[in-house]
Amino acid sequence: MSTDTATTPAVAKPADTPHVSLAHTDEKRNWSSIIILTVYIIFLMVPIYWLIVTSLKDNLEIMTNFSIVPNEWTLKNYRNIFTDESWYSGYINSALYVVMNTVISIVLALPAAYAFSRYRFLGDKHAFFWFFTNRMSPPAVFALPFFQLYSAFGLIDTHIAVALAHCLFNLPLAIWILEGFISGVPKEIDETAYIDGYSFPKFFVKIFVPMIASGIGVTAFFCFMFSWVELLLARTLTTTAAKPIVATMTRTVSSTGVDWGLLAAAGTLTIIPGALVIWFVRNYIAKGFALGRV
Amino acid sequence: MARINLDHIRHAYGIRPTAPQDYALREVHHEWADGGAYALLGPSGCGKTTLLNIISGLVRPSEGHILFDGQDVTHLPTEARNIAQVFQFPVVYDTMTVYDNLAFPLRNRGVPEDLVATRVKNILEMLELSDRADKKARGLTADQKQKISLGRGLVRSDVNAILFDEPLTVIDPHLKWVLRSQLKSLHRHSRFTMVYVTHDQTEALTFADKVVVMYEGQIVQIGTPEELFEKPKHTFVGYFIGSPGMNVFPIALEGRKARLGDAAIDLGFAPKVAAGQKTELGIRPEFMEIGKKGLPVSIRKVEDIGRQKIVRGDVAGQAVSIVMKEGAEIPSEPRVSFQGKGINIYADSWRVGQEA
Amino acid sequence: MNKTWNNKAWFMILPAMLMVMISAVIPLMTVVNYSVQDTFGNNEFFWNGTEWFREVLESDRFWGALVRNFAFSFTILLIEIPLGVFIALHMPRKGIGVSFCLVLMALPLLIPWNVVGTIFQLLCRTDIGLVGYAIASLGIPYSYAADPKDAWITVVVMDVWHWSSLVVLLAYAGLVSIPDAYYQAARIDGASRWSVFRYIQLPKMKRVLIIAFLLRFMDSFMIYTEPFVVTGGGPGTSTTFLSIDLVKRAIGQFDLGPAAAMSIIYFLIILLVSWVFYTVMTSNDETA
Numbered sequence: 001m002s003t004d005t006a007t008t009p010a011v012a013k014p015a016d017t018p019h020v021s022l023a024h025t026d027e028k029r030n031w032s033s034i035i036i037l038t039v040y041i042i043f044l045m046v047p048i049y050w051l052i053v054t055s056l057k058d059n060l061e062i063m064t065n066f067s068i069v070p071n072e073w074t075l076k077n078y079r080n081i082f083t084d085e086s087w088y089s090g091y092i093n094s095a096l097y098v099v100m101n102t103v104i105s106i107v108l109a110l111p112a113a114y115a116f117s118r119y120r121f122l123g124d125k126h127a128f129f130w131f132f133t134n135r136m137s138p139p140a141v142f143a144l145p146f147f148q149l150y151s152a153f154g155l156i157d158t159h160i161a162v163a164l165a166h167c168l169f170n171l172p173l174a175i176w177i178l179e180g181f182i183s184g185v186p187k188e189i190d191e192t193a194y195i196d197g198y199s200f201p202k203f204f205v206k207i208f209v210p211m212i213a214s215g216i217g218v219t220a221f222f223c224f225m226f227s228w229v230e231l232l233l234a235r236t237l238t239t240t241a242a243k244p245i246v247a248t249m250t251r252t253v254s255s256t257g258v259d260w261g262l263l264a265a266a267g268t269l270t271i272i273p274g275a276l277v278i279w280f281v282r283n284y285i286a287k288g289f290a291l292g293r294v
Numbered sequence: 295m296a297r298i299n300l301d302h303i304r305h306a307y308g309i310r311p312t313a314p315q316d317y318a319l320r321e322v323h324h325e326w327a328d329g330g331a332y333a334l335l336g337p338s339g340c341g342k343t344t345l346l347n348i349i350s351g352l353v354r355p356s357e358g359h360i361l362f363d364g365q366d367v368t369h370l371p372t373e374a375r376n377i378a379q380v381f382q383f384p385v386v387y388d389t390m391t392v393y394d395n396l397a398f399p400l401r402n403r404g405v406p407e408d409l410v411a412t413r414v415k416n417i418l419e420m421l422e423l424s425d426r427a428d429k430k431a432r433g434l435t436a437d438q439k440q441k442i443s444l445g446r447g448l449v450r451s452d453v454n455a456i457l458f459d460e461p462l463t464v465i466d467p468h469l470k471w472v473l474r475s476q477l478k479s480l481h482r483h484s485r486f487t488m489v490y491v492t493h494d495q496t497e498a499l500t501f502a503d504k505v506v507v508m509y510e511g512q513i514v515q516i517g518t519p520e521e522l523f524e525k526p527k528h529t530f531v532g533y534f535i536g537s538p539g540m541n542v543f544p545i546a547l548e549g550r551k552a553r554l555g556d557a558a559i560d561l562g563f564a565p566k567v568a569a570g571q572k573t574e575l576g577i578r579p580e581f582m583e584i585g586k587k588g589l590p591v592s593i594r595k596v597e598d599i600g601r602q603k604i605v606r607g608d609v610a611g612q613a614v615s616i617v618m619k620e621g622a623e624i625p626s627e628p629r630v631s632f633q634g635k636g637i638n639i640y641a642d643s644w645r646v647g648q649e650a
Numbered sequence: 651m652n653k654t655w656n657n658k659a660w661f662m663i664l665p666a667m668l669m670v671m672i673s674a675v676i677p678l679m680t681v682v683n684y685s686v687q688d689t690f691g692n693n694e695f696f697w698n699g700t701e702w703f704r705e706v707l708e709s710d711r712f713w714g715a716l717v718r719n720f721a722f723s724f725t726i727l728l729i730e731i732p733l734g735v736f737i738a739l740h741m742p743r744k745g746i747g748v749s750f751c752l753v754l755m756a757l758p759l760l761i762p763w764n765v766v767g768t769i770f771q772l773l774c775r776t777d778i779g780l781v782g783y784a785i786a787s788l789g790i791p792y793s794y795a796a797d798p799k800d801a802w803i804t805v806v807v808m809d810v811w812h813w814s815s816l817v818v819l820l821a822y823a824g825l826v827s828i829p830d831a832y833y834q835a836a837r838i839d840g841a842s843r844w845s846v847f848r849y850i851q852l853p854k855m856k857r858v859l860i861i862a863f864l865l866r867f868m869d870s871f872m873i874y875t876e877p878f879v880v881t882g883g884g885p886g887t888s889t890t891f892l893s894i895d896l897v898k899r900a901i902g903q904f905d906l907g908p909a910a911a912m913s914i915i916y917f918l919i920i921l922l923v924s925w926v927f928y929t930v931m932t933s934n935d936e937t938a
Contacts, residue, residue: 033740111662119659138872140893141913145677168673267765274760385835387849402840
């Protein structure tokens with residue numbers, strides 16, 4: 001018989017979680033889990049910590065005085081960014097095309113995903129795979145042709161150009177995720193709505209879209225993510241007016257020598273929108289992955 | 295195979311229970327015989343699943359002990375208790391074949407492969423799955439998967455008890471009946487102690503030798519199906535078992551007589567009841583007879599369910615159901631009489647026996 | 651789900667399809683066009699047949715980049731998939747810890763790729779970087795800018811840092827969908843920790859792992875920004891992957907013909923590998 005006979009059974013039993021009883025063999029496992037997770041998260045956080053710390057240092061200190069915590073805290077780098085239009089407009093430009101892209105991707109992907117989920121039609125599997133292939137195309141392949149195509153239409157250096165270019169990988173992804181969510185909604189719902197006299201567009205907007213709201217949320221998250229982080233196309237298609245923050249950063253590196261403090265501050269600021277978005281969708285992330293077919 | 299002793303078991307999910315209603319399981323103190331087939335029957339939330347989890351070791355009781363064959367297993371984890379369990383939804387190892395599924399518990403315990411082979415073949419035949427032995431388990435139907443979950447318990451020789459947690463929930467209605475009778479014959483074959491949780495009285499009554507009726511965290515009666523039917527220990531058992539359930543009338547006791555409205559019924563014995571207790575008379579619809587004798591009844595409707603008719607009406611201001619035999623007629627001024635052997639007297643909902 | 655046969659469903663796909671046509675097919679046609687022509691400037695092009703393809707396929711430069719890219723994808727898959735699964739297995743199943751872990755783990759996924767490069771530059775430079783400085787002060791010679799081996803290690807660690815969490819999230823989603831009854835049944839059957847993993851967790855994670863594998867393969871095979879920022883493809887050509895080489899040719903050297911031919915070959919390789927996985931994936935869905 002095990003040694004824990006002496007422990008009083010009534011304690012260590014949080015309210016009605018059915019599998020808490022697993023705890024009595026897994027106490028040790030719990031501790032090792034916590035250690036493993038902690039190590040992993042530290043591994044993830046150290047580089048980000050260093051970025052933030054560097055952004056709070058003076059360039060002189062960065063170059064000459066190696067320290068884990070800044071000797072002299074300074075917000076000078078951030079002040080530079082917020083007072084220089086070429087810097088802060090970069091953030092606005094990025095935000096603009098990311099939002100545009102997310103909206104375009106979802107609006108176009110919804111009906112397509114619905115069709116793939118609900119109907120069989122001539123060439124449906126091929127069409128689905130064809131969409132999928134576009135998620136696989138290396139942006140590098142398209143950089144130059146894009147430049148020429150958008151130049152021909154006079155779209156170079158506009159937000160919409162980047163938003164459309166990012167549809168290359170985001171639209172297929174959106175179709176893919178939404179198809180998974182839509183397949184999770186029973187078909188009977190659609191049929192009931194038709195019997196109740198809804199027309200298709202009305203049903204789709206009034207009933208169906210609200211039902212897969214969490215799926216749309218997850219899709220928006222991924223569209224946002226991949227559009228926000230992309231550099232190659234965004235840089236190729238813009239020069240000044242719509243230049244995104246990511247491109248502003250690279251150009252600073254090549255032209256003015258390297259202002260590490262400024263670069264770190266700019267980098268830190270690019271993490272914030274992502275962090276906010278994750279915070280808002282945190283409860284959907286795991287669920288979204290499980291329901292959707294991401 | 296083992297005798298199961300539930301020694302003064304109580305369980306509360308909260309940390310510090312004070313009142314009896316804080317307990318999901320109030321006092322349970324019983325001995326269940328080796329090789330018996332028990333059904334835990336009750337509405338949802340009555341504590342039957344808690345009791346099952348205490349037996350399986352998934353939940354440790356707040357108070358009391360559980361013994362298998364006299365040995366205290368209260369603090370043993372599930373895997374050390376040698377029990378088997380069939381869950382509500384079929385649990386099979388999808389990637390394994392049917393054969394490997396059944397062999398899995400034996401191989402985990404280091405049973406030599408030739409012995410595994412004979413035992414698994416045996417069980418495959420018993421479950422009528424021999425022709426699917428080499429198929430992957432994921433392609434099977436729900437009832438076949440449930441059979442495999444059961445088979446993983448049957449295949450072991452060291453099993454103390456097999457527990458069933460509403461195992462027929464996902465089975466098609468026409469297969470439920472088949473599976474239930476297979477289960478019954480498997481029990482007769484194997485003589486494993488089996489505990490079967492359900493809220494369906496038909497399942498409980500057909501499967502079990504002894505039905506354990508639970509209500510609000512306590513066991514209200516353990517008995518054979520006949521006992522539950524004829525002598526319900528608690529008015530709840532009367533309501534819950536049988537269709538339609540028992541009729542219960544509030545009465546006033548006067549020695550050997552029960553006064554119901556303005557009629558007096560001779561009980562043939564004098565129930566011992568303490569002063570101030572609520573007294574009731576319970577009688578099943580099957581023991582009431584419509585004729586020209588007895589209490590006046592006003593009939594609201596008659597339901598014809600084939601071989602018998604169920605009469606719904608009022609007796610002494612109380613709604614009743616009465617079962618009428620085939621061919622019986624309802625007279626113009628109907629009255630209802632009570633058969634003496636069907637009468638049970640309840641004090642504060644608990645039965646007061648003739649013997650007592 | 652049984653689907654109804656309805657060819658009108660094409661109309662619902664049409665908008666998305668036109669959009670992708672504009673953003674993929676037309677540019678691809680341009681690429682094909684370039685790949686078979688040559689120019690001496692002044693926008694005068696003439697037919698060059700398969701010459702560029704032959705040139706690309708016979709060049710060591712292309713094969714070098716291809717082999718490096720396969721080696722890179724293989725390495726990071728070998729690290730990220732097991733690591734991601736391992737971390738997911740240790741995630742709590744419920745409670746406040748879950749949100750906390752998910753938010754912190756998802757963070758690297760949302761950092762712009764060139765910022766990821768910048769972060770690792772800041773971290774690994776021996777003069778100003780935390781890790782670079784630490785390694786250097788231990789007396790170990792380390793320089794991602796000069797030593798190809800160090801450059802490789804840096805780029806691989808960077809990718810592991812950047813993308814392992816995606817595998818964690820996917821694997822975790824697979825894990826939380828397993829009902830408790832499976833774990834209980836396994837305990838009753840006396841299954842070992844390994845058996846639980848092998849026969850319960852792994853089969854339930856299979857679908858999401860195939861997805862993780864596909865996404866990670868495709869994206870690592872197209873990797874451009876992060877190594878470009880950190881190493882610029884060097885030292886020498888040691889971290890010049892296909893995309894980096896392609897951009898160098900197309901925009902750096904303006905060798906349109908060879909660049910276009912290379913684009914097509916590159917695209918076809920990804921298409922082929924992904925098609926194989928896609929087929930495997932869908933055929934599995936059907937037997938399930």
